[in-house]
Amino acid sequence: MKMIMAVIPHDHSRKVLDELVDAGFSATFAESRGGMLRQTQHSIFIAVNKEEHQQVLSIIKENCRTPSEPHERDGDPGETDSAPVSAELGGAVVFTWDIDTVEAY
DSSP states (O other): OEEEEEEEEHHHHHHHHHHHHHTTOOOEEEEEEETTTTEEEEEEEEEEOGGGHHHHHHHHHHHHOOOOEEEEOOOOTTOSOOOOOEEEEOSOEEEEEEOSOOOOO
16 A cells, blocks of 8 residues: 655645545545745645555646746744745645555554
8 A cells, every 4th residue: 555645735635635536535634834935735645555556646746737936925923024935836745655554443
């Protein structure tokens, strides 16, 4: 088995989750905020058989491909350094690792 963790921009995560479910996969997600721009993303976790790995990656790729664009950082409440920072946004970051066992309690 494989574990796939995809960090996806918030505005694309619903489409990715819908497509994964429509294809018969189940997924868990957690909202996160990070990076230089402190943008909101969803980290989606999908456990799959090795044979399904490429199918999941294709679904993510097809639904997260966006042109990168300059964007300014959202400031945190109480942050004193509010100087704008430009960075490229877009797409997903995907991590995959092998799973030896899966147990439910």
